[in-house]
Amino acid sequence: MPYLISVSFILLAFIAIMEWLLPTLQRPDNLFSVTVAPDTKRHPEGRAMIARWRISVVATTIICALLMVLAIYFTGQAALLILTLMPVAIALSQTVIYTLFHHQALAFSLPSSGEERTAPLVPRRYAEYLAPWWEAVPLAIIGASTAAIAWLYPGLPAVYPIHWDLNGQANGFATKSIASAFLPIWIQLAIWLLLTGIGVLLVQARMASTSVRQVGRRTMIRVLFILKALILTQLGVVAVVTTKSAIQGTQPSGAVLGMTLGFVIVVFAVVLVAFVRAGQSGWRSDPSAARGDGMPDSAWIGGIIYFNPADSAWLVERRGGYGYTFNFARPQSWLALIGILLIPVVTILLGIKRH
């Protein structure tokens, strides 16, 4: 439980820092998802608005932190429920506040946003952002995990624990087979495929495209690659440690949980440093990316949801934050969304079947 609470606090701090920085990391012509004159954020009114946003961020963060401190005094299911619902509550409250600020920022809106559009006249390929031989790194991590488990496999007992509760009591068991012992490897392979697929898709996604250098896209694809390597390493180490403790008949050591905590911190640090350096669309390192994304303000519902039937793109850069979002007027977006939602559902269903 202390680990879960620590992870929740790290998550809260991470969200608070990202939200605090949001107005300065968004493109200069983007004020709470509204296309504005690039100097608006330096004007007294713009500065006052950003200051009010930051006060709201601090206030929400303090309320959430207090609720989490309360969770420490609860035990068992109640605490677990509070910690599970907390990220949802944080996301929801920040969304509502963002939408309120979006409506205020409409007062600064430029009348002609989304009418002049630019695009690079050169083809984009995944290999331009990440040389194909880099993929040898995640594949080597998967290979090393496979070799380690294959080496441990003969020593596995016929029935062994594969899942433990927060108190370290085994609550899930498996019978020895190639399928069960190498399950973490299948998961690694699936994650590698999924994240590489997302990287390839991001090459075609629309971003503020006044820049030929495409710094923002480069950052996104490289951050995704680093996260992929980190997740695969984490999974591999956990798989080897739990297999080893199954052979020895002991509980996996607390070092696994400690490593998970370190992993979470490293992941957040990588994301934070990358976005602070690049900024939305990469405009901080490439000022030519600092102009317009060619999307009309009216298509951004509440500044967060993009719905534009006149736009053929289904994957576009987010206005209201970092990363990408769907154009919900396109059927491909709904298919992709259903696909993403199916992953946890299928995982849960598979889990139920195993029990």
Added chain:
Amino acid sequence: MKAMLIMIDMHSKEPIYRQIVEQVRRAVADGRLAPGSELPSLRQLAHDLGVHLNTIALAYRELDRQGIVRLRQGSRATVLAVEPPRSPANPQALDDLREQLVRARTAALLAGLTPHEIWRVITSVFPQLDTESHEG
């Protein structure tokens, strides 16, 4: 790397596909798009500009018809070589140029531009002429 960007105005009276055709033609004539270089896929350009796939397909087909690019099934549109300077010049091309310049002269004189201003505009459009005048 040269900023090889295309820009379209959604509120222009000129159809979007014509704007794309004109900008690609210009880029090829200026040498910003070298012969043999590839244009983005239909999907990439349609998504980047936020316009329908058919608009880009129409522009690319028109560029293919004009002999600016070559379209082949299953591969990207490639820029074709520009006609090298030759003597004697293509009479049709000379006639076309003369006709367009006469129209431009009419517009310039009706607008009251001075010969000096006209020459400045012409040499900014045709930098080659400026060099020759200095050499001559």
